[in-house]
Amino acid sequence: MDNRTLLSNVLANLEVELITADHNLCAPDWRDLNYTPDYSKFYFICEGEGWLQIGGKDYYPQPGELFLMPEGVEQSYSFISERPFRKYWCHFTAQVGGINLFKLLDLNPRCTPQQPELLTKVFNEIVNHSGSDAVYAKLLAKSKLMELIACYLMNLKLDADSVSFKQTPTVNKLAEVLDYIDEHIAQNMTVEELAGIVYMHPNSFIRLFKQYAGMPPIQYITHKKIEKAKQSLALTALSVTEISEQLGFNDMFYFSKQFKKHAGATPTDYRRQTRRP
Template identity: 60%
Template sequence: MDNHVLLTNYLSNLKVDLFMADYNLCGRDWRDLDYTPDYSKFYFICDGEGWLKIGDREYYPKPGQLFLMPEGVNQSYSCISDQPFEKYWCHFSAKVGDINLFNMIELSHVCREVDPHVIQEIFSSLTSHMKSDKVYAHLLAKSKLMELFSYFIMNIDVDEITFKNLSSIEKLTKILTYIDAHIERNITIHELAEIAYMHPNYFIRLFKQQIGVPPIQYITRKKITKAKELLRSTQRSVGEIAHDLGFSDLYYFSKQFKKNVGQSPSEFRQGTVVLK
């Protein structure tokens, strides 16, 4: 297991909240220096010229580029000519559990190789939903923000993503590997905390902060994923599968399966082709 697995867990538990979004022509007085926002931003440059500084890196964005400006990072921006930016933009938060995603990982600030028609369509829908008074509009706008964030991740080099708090990440990577290798056992918090050399209460807090869900919930999800695999690929009974995955109570297994999958184990099996 490598950091790709940890990144997958972060992103699968990502929660976003959209605050503002619009399309506008920046004025010639568009300028702010050395401020640290408590929200993150996406800029999609459509035309014009300008200057951005994110942390200690300076950029002169070109039309067609998508920029990420993370929460909690010192920033500056200004107009630099008689042709200021025309841009789509949005302000948002991105968290895993209660932790700002950008306190956990450092991403590239710019996604240069994008299809401008795709980004423009996403932003156009996003801003339209934000301005709508429909009761479901903000939900649709958030879904477009998730689509935009996914597109950004898809089009950067994930191997260049920097993980912060490496000592904690190394411990969690070891824990996730252990869970995968022993998923058919009844894994306890105590044994996981011992592997991480932590007090169980501190371990639970750290796991939830970094992964987004408590360890028992994560283990249950992994067991259900394994159960789905076994229901598809074997003819073992539901009771046998539950027992082999450490569930002593068939009713509890079925309840957890339906909670995570939306179907009972038997209904799920009937909807799949069993390999013989």
């Protein structure tokens, strides 16, 4: 299995919180050295000059560039001329299973968006929503933050071929387990069975799996089975009973209950909806 499934699981279970956001011209004393924040930052440079240091590497951002300054990484910033930055910025957290997203993925801090006007629009909405006292404003701001993170990842051309996970031995272990689940989806697997593949105690394995996949292993297996069932209902003429048996569900009532819980409809209704002209 390539990294696509693992990356998809990580991003699908991403939880974000916006702390603050703004758009302004940096003051002449804009400067801080060698600090390690407990939140992440995005800087979208509109104009001017300045200096950033992220994880010991120096950057001189240009207008139109988006920079990620991740939580937990030592960084510095400073003005360097009489033309300080005018920039959009936001402070936020992004976690998967309680772990900082940027401790899982090895990402380039510098991003050059192909459509900078889209970034301007997204940032404007984040700033406006974050400053609003409307009851739904924080929810809208959070949704726009998710869009901003997606734009950043897409403009990095982050895909299965380019993504690099940190803690590679751990990731390789999990990838091996996900491979096994895909290959044995018709069987009823146990936590002990999966933990044995990577020689881990079941309790430690559950914690590791949930950190990366965003859900416990048995819940993940059920999710994958239901996704396979949805494909079969939409694309084949197999009966509901045949599909459930192919996926290791020996109890039709339990299969229908789990399917409705995950898909929002019974298997029969789902098939009818997907084949509606």
